[in-house]
Amino acid sequence: MWYTSTPDFSDVFNLKRGVKLRVLITGGAGFLGSHLCDRFLKEGYEVVALDNFITGSIDNIAHLAGNPKFKFIRHDVSNYIFVDGPIDAVLHFASPASPPGYLKYPIQTLKVGALGTHNALGVAKAKGARFLLASTSEIYGDPLVHPQTEDYNGNVDPIGPRGVYDEAKRFAEALTMAYHNEHGVKTRIVRIFNTYGPRMSLDDGRVVPNFIAQALHGEPLTVYGEGTQTRSFCFYSDLIEGLYRLLNSDYHMPVNIGNPYTEMTMLELAELVNRISGSKGGIVIKKEMRIAGDPQVRQPDITRAREVLGWEPKIKFEEGLQETFAFFQKKVHANS
C-alpha cells in the first residue's frame, strides 16, 4: 500500500519562530530514538538527545559526533531534566521496550513511565513546546478486540509480569492527557505496534532480532509457547514518517501506528526468517518461555492514522526483514 492523500505539513510548527526548531528526544540512543535524531537533523532541526544507555547504545548515535546541530546529554530522565535554551518539541521515547528488558528492569521501567514522563512533560510546559509520547500497543494488553482500535480500553493484568511496562505506559498516557487538559500543552500520543529494523540491539530479546541473531549463528529459532500467537510488524522508516506527521498535526487523541498487513504467527515468522537467511538451524518450540499475559493476537486498526495523518505503511515485510538481516550480518562480522 502507498501513502494516501497527504495533508499539508509545511506548517505552523515549522514557522513558529521563523527559524529552524530545536527538539529534545529522550531515549535518543535507542533504536527508534536514534532514527528520530537522524530524521529531525535531516529536516534541518537542532536535536538534543538524552539517554542513560540502560538498553540503548552509543553506537546508534556515534555517526552524529561532531555534528554542530546535535547535542547528547547522558542522563536518567526519571531524575529532573535540565536543558538550556529553547525547545520546540519534546519526544519522550526513553523506556526499556523489550519484554526481557522490562522484566530485568521492572522498577526503572515504572519510574521512567511515571517520573520520566512527568519530567519530560514539565520541560514541554516550561518551554512552551509540543510533546509526543511514545506509547504502545501493550496498553491493549492481551486484547479481546481484534484488530485493536484506539477506543478499545484493553485487557491488562496490573500485577502480571508485563504489567510494569503496560501500566507505566497507561499512566504516561493519563498524565499526558492531564497536561493537555489542565495546562494546555500541545500533546500527541502514538501507540506504536511492533516495529523492527536496523539499530535494534542483537541481544534486545524481541522476536525479530532474536530470530535473526539465531539464524546468523545457524542455531534453531526459539519459538515461545505454541507459536500460534500473532504480531504485525512495521518497518522503522514507516513508523518514523508516521511520528513526524503526528507531531506536525493538530491531533491530541491517541493514534495507532503499525503495519496491519503483516500479521502472522510466530511459527510463520520463524519459517520466514529461516527461508530469507538460508539458515538450516530449524526451529525449537520453547513452551515454558512464553510469559503470562503475552498477547495471543495483535494487529493495529490504522483507520485513524489514515484519516488524520494520511499515513499508510509502505515497506513490505520481506523487504524490511532483508534490510534488517543485512544490518545484523555486518554487526556479527564486526564482532567476530
Ligand code: NAD
Ligand atoms: P530501545 O530500548 O532501543 O530504546 C529505548 C531507549 O531509552 C534506550 O536507549 C534506553 O537506554 C533509553 N532509556 C530507558 N530508560 C531511560 C531513562 N530512565 N533515562 C534515559 N534514557 C532511558 O527501544 P525502542 O524500541 O527504540 O523503544 C523506544 C520507545 O518506543 C520506548 O518508549 C518504547 O516503549 C516505545 N515503543 C517501541 C516499540 C517497538 O516496537 N520498537 C513498540 C511500542 C512502543
Ligand code: UDP
Ligand atoms: N517470541 C518468540 N521467540 C523469541 C522471542 C519472542 O517466540 O525468541 C514471541 C513472544 O513470546 C511473543 C512474540 O514473539 O509472543 C513477540 O515478542 P516480542 O518480545 O518481540 O514483543 P511483544 O510483542 O511480546 O512485546
